[in-house]
Amino acid sequence: MSPNDLNEAGPSKQSLTAEAWAAAALDVMAVGGLDAVAVEPLARKLNVTKGSFYWHFPNREALVKAALALWEQRETVDVVSGLDQEPDPYQRIVNLFKRANSSYKSGRLYLALAAATDDVRVNEVVQRVSARRLAYLEKCYRALGMSAEEAPLWATFAYATFIGNQQVHRDTPHTFPAGPKFREYFKLMLRTLIPKGATP
């Protein structure tokens, strides 16, 4: 837990910021979906009343927008920072997979957000984030020497696989390979999804 842990019980005498509300909104989103972002329940969780909320935000709409912006920014810096440092394209894909399979919580958040197919604002953000990831993957495959026709297919393939992994992991947790089995599974995916040549 960070020093200024929010959305937890306890006084936490520090005044709430708008970003704290947005972060709390993302937390409940990961569990209850977009509809779970409700002002009064959130206020209860933060040990305040909605009197506080309506000082920081004009309405619920603004909170949703702020939460989505925060999420997109997190996801985007997540991609550029650290990941792009790696020179080897093969290792870049490996790192992507590692990251995708490690952060279970952020995976849940993506799935919860993407499930809000009826909300236009959410759809736009999800689309941008997904498209960025796909473009990044495609770039990696091209760096591996793949043609402009093949790369997008492999990128979609790989991306679908690790999005699907998060889904399967969430939906049937006890069936998903764990421990040493997961290491096997991981290696299987890597050698299957990164074709020929270019080993590190």
Added chain:
Amino acid sequence: MSPNDLNEAGPSKQSLTAEAWAAAALDVMAVGGLDAVAVEPLARKLNVTKGSFYWHFPNREALVKAALALWEQRETVDVVSGLDQEPDPYQRIVNLFKRANSSYKSGRLYLALAAATDDVRVNEVVQRVSARRLAYLEKCYRALGMSAEEAPLWATFAYATFIGNQQVHRDTPHTFPAGPKFREYFKLMLRTLIPKGATP
């Protein structure tokens, strides 16, 4: 459209059945998620009032249960009927993939249901359906001569991939390969996810 098309405008003088309500519930679920299954909005969509609903069901809970039961039954008969007729295990997997990538609507429904992670009833059903699909895939891989250690890994891999395909297709529709590109993509997945030997 079937002769007794429900959940559409128009009088449709035929009396509503409980299953019609359940089917309509599944329809709105595929778009708005579990929370969209609300009695009064559904009644409006069916051109009746909730007076009708509360004759067929004791409460909203019962409707959700009925809808889930209907869904599970659909998904289950979907697997056993027609699919298990095919003798060749390779072709069985191919058919699975074809079916997964063809029924866009049913894919959306699965994703919407699976997103309701906070609901216990939904989780149980989703878990059973997913587990059944995984077990079926594993059986296919074993029929291809795969070992008891490898088969579950490949089954999870393949299942994650086509669940992920539905997700990517939904989240970034314009990026997803279409037309001839999709045929390429499909062949790529098949030859990658069904290893060596056992070609038809």
Added chain:
DNA sequence: CGTTGCCCATACGCAGGCGTATTGATAGAG
């Protein structure tokens, strides 16, 4: 024609979330 059962409409009270208005508390500036 009357009665009975099936299916639905209407009207009501209740609960919970949204947004507003008003007041209160606290810290820092002067």
Added chain:
DNA sequence: CTCTATCAATACGCCTGCGTATGGGCAACG
């Protein structure tokens, strides 16, 4: 010490969905 700006609590009205109670229409059957 006073004043002011910041942040939060309280109280209110509104809307919407849930569940109940009651009554109405209609077909089948006697």
